[in-house]
Amino acid sequence: MTTTQTRSWYKRNEIAITPWLFLLPGLFFFAMYVIIPIFQSFWISLYEWNGLGKLSEEGEWVGLGNYERLLGGDRKFETSFWNNLKWLVLYLLAIPMGLGISLFLNQQVRGIRLYKSLFFFPFVISQVVVGLVFSWFYLPREGLLNAILSWFGSDGVNILGDPATATYGIIAAGLWPQTAYCMILYLTGLNSVDPEQVEAARLDGAKGHRMLWHVILPQLKPATFIAFVVTIIGALRSFDLISVMTNGGPFGSTRVLSFYMFEESLSEYGFQMGYGAAIAVILFLIMLVFIGYFLWSMYQDEKGAR
Amino acid sequence: MFPTPIEKTSRSWQITYQTLIPIVLIIWLLPLIAVAVFSMKPLADFSNGNYWGLPSTFEGFANYGKVFFESDMPRYLLNSVFITVPTVIGAVALSAMTGFALGVYKFKGNLLIFFMFIAGNFVPFQILMVPVRDLTLDLGLYDTKTGLVLFHIAFQTGFCTLFMRNFIRALPFPLIEAARVEGVAEWRIFLFVVLPLMKPALAALSVLIFTFIWNDYFWAIVLTQGPDSQPVTAGITSFNSQFVAQYHLMSAGSIVAALPPVAMFFLMQKHFIAGLTLGAVK
Numbered sequence A: 001m002t003t004t005q006t007r008s009w010y011k012r013n014e015i016a017i018t019p020w021l022f023l024l025p026g027l028f029f030f031a032m033y034v035i036i037p038i039f040q041s042f043w044i045s046l047y048e049w050n051g052l053g054k055l056s057e058e059g060e061w062v063g064l065g066n067y068e069r070l071l072g073g074d075r076k077f078e079t080s081f082w083n084n085l086k087w088l089v090l091y092l093l094a095i096p097m098g099l100g101i102s103l104f105l106n107q108q109v110r111g112i113r114l115y116k117s118l119f120f121f122p123f124v125i126s127q128v129v130v131g132l133v134f135s136w137f138y139l140p141r142e143g144l145l146n147a148i149l150s151w152f153g154s155d156g157v158n159i160l161g162d163p164a165t166a167t168y169g170i171i172a173a174g175l176w177p178q179t180a181y182c183m184i185l186y187l188t189g190l191n192s193v194d195p196e197q198v199e200a201a202r203l204d205g206a207k208g209h210r211m212l213w214h215v216i217l218p219q220l221k222p223a224t225f226i227a228f229v230v231t232i233i234g235a236l237r238s239f240d241l242i243s244v245m246t247n248g249g250p251f252g253s254t255r256v257l258s259f260y261m262f263e264e265s266l267s268e269y270g271f272q273m274g275y276g277a278a279i280a281v282i283l284f285l286i287m288l289v290f291i292g293y294f295l296w297s298m299y300q301d302e303k304g305a306r
Numbered sequence B: 001m002f003p004t005p006i007e008k009t010s011r012s013w014q015i016t017y018q019t020l021i022p023i024v025l026i027i028w029l030l031p032l033i034a035v036a037v038f039s040m041k042p043l044a045d046f047s048n049g050n051y052w053g054l055p056s057t058f059e060g061f062a063n064y065g066k067v068f069f070e071s072d073m074p075r076y077l078l079n080s081v082f083i084t085v086p087t088v089i090g091a092v093a094l095s096a097m098t099g100f101a102l103g104v105y106k107f108k109g110n111l112l113i114f115f116m117f118i119a120g121n122f123v124p125f126q127i128l129m130v131p132v133r134d135l136t137l138d139l140g141l142y143d144t145k146t147g148l149v150l151f152h153i154a155f156q157t158g159f160c161t162l163f164m165r166n167f168i169r170a171l172p173f174p175l176i177e178a179a180r181v182e183g184v185a186e187w188r189i190f191l192f193v194v195l196p197l198m199k200p201a202l203a204a205l206s207v208l209i210f211t212f213i214w215n216d217y218f219w220a221i222v223l224t225q226g227p228d229s230q231p232v233t234a235g236i237t238s239f240n241s242q243f244v245a246q247y248h249l250m251s252a253g254s255i256v257a258a259l260p261p262v263a264m265f266f267l268m269q270k271h272f273i274a275g276l277t278l279g280a281v282k
Helices: A002-012 A014-044 A065-071 A075-091 A093-106 A114-123 A127-137 A144-151 A166-191 A195-203 A206-218 A221-237 A240-245 A257-266 A274-303 B009-029 B028-036 B043-047 B061-071 B073-104 B110-122 B128-136 B147-168 B173-181 B186-197 B201-215 B218-223 B232-242 B245-267 B269-276
Strands: none
Touching: A002 A014, A002 B043, A014 A274, A014 B073, A014 B110, A014 B128, A014 B147, A014 B186, A065 A274, A075 A166, A075 A221, A075 A257, A075 A274, A075 B186, A093 A114, A093 A166, A093 A221, A114 A166, A114 B009, A114 B245, A127 A166, A127 A240, A127 B232, A127 B245, A144 B028, A166 A221, A166 A240, A166 B269, A195 A206, A206 A221, A221 A257, A221 A274, A221 B269, A240 A257, A257 A274, A257 B128, A257 B218, A274 B110, A274 B128, B028 B245, B043 B245, B061 B073, B061 B245, B073 B110, B073 B147, B073 B186, B073 B201, B073 B232, B073 B245, B110 B147, B128 B147, B128 B218, B147 B201, B147 B218, B173 B186, B201 B245, B201 B269, B218 B232, B232 B245
């Protein structure tokens, strides 16, 4: 009797209940490992805590103390913050560079498919290997870069050893896979450009950069948006390359917020979890500006779709 | 087509273009080619300062043999497999369900939950680091592959849900309605109507997630240590400290570590690019 009752109750509400049953496992995992930890980090950032024992017992409540220390003249924090800005601005170069390569490759000659895949190749390799590859490429004695420069009469440079150039050297390494990513986005976009519009514009005498700017780029807008999103996120996430190529050095000149946070909370410099969490919160707030913008754009699209 | 198709341009530009492509490609891949050359050289070349000449003897087999038989590399590679494959299965399974729920049903909070998944997918890893490490310690899973897999599944579910939901949205809805009129139960609609249509999305996501997880470094060093559970991206650093300054071996090691996702990409290229460029076209 009860089984028929429950079944009929379920049957009557099937459409309302099913989505929640399907969402449950995914939501549970996502809440446990992503959503709740975000709030926990905010909470931990108000403590001084070395990560041992329970936060409530071993941690010492300092309120906004960690933030005062961070913003009140922590030199390492300032370096990291400015480096993050450099990353953000310079990483965006991947978008025009990717567009350039995709325009170069958007042809139908023999073997072009293989060429496209080989150009895309750097994106598939892990950042750790990209970092290693580039740090060997930059080596002052053994590196290929200096071998090439010496043909032109240069005495050789030590890019990663010089605080003035190290960050740019790492960003250049990061641009390599990121450009490949943007290239593939634009290649797909170019594939779906309306040929009739292009022909019509051609009849009107448009060509070269005027055609690109007024006819092609507006049609590539979705690709540009995604390229922008992934490049910004990638720039703020930069960690692997720095960790592998310079480990923050020389003299701490290549730190960024994500790396500094790791260093404070989990490296030989000590287990300052509270202070680390405060750095993470600031990085999160910077990211939140962009996340807000992305979500707002996507929301506009969603409204349009209905 | 833009730019102007090469067939419609002058003969001389056509020839220039054909010769230009391989040259540009070689410049583009130069750092990688350098490493590939390094990995085939004998140690003597480095001590004699013959960095960029041809290898004096071909030592490719010896170098790669050392990587496979005289280091922990095979263990790290195996760990990577045992971390990556369960994550792919878990994340794809969970997100097929969440994507179905968010793509097919209209209910209050649908868009809110969807946007929560997207937003969570964009957050910096560092804001999760301390709590996730604590959680993993509390569960007794620190320095285990399981601990790493559970986190990866959870985090990747965000991106995968975005992907799956948009894919399901583009499926013909009348198909689902027809099944409902026939009186098919909702979970059967998922299993027998929607899931078969999702094969391209499942394939695309699997290769993408495989690559992302294989290449992960940050979580590997936060949640694991040592050759019992560390994947190859983290293992390569200890490999390099075992063979300090022996560039021929370090190069060979890096190439081995990088190869599986590369192979995956070339085998499943179509799916990989379809997944990566989702949304790049309207």
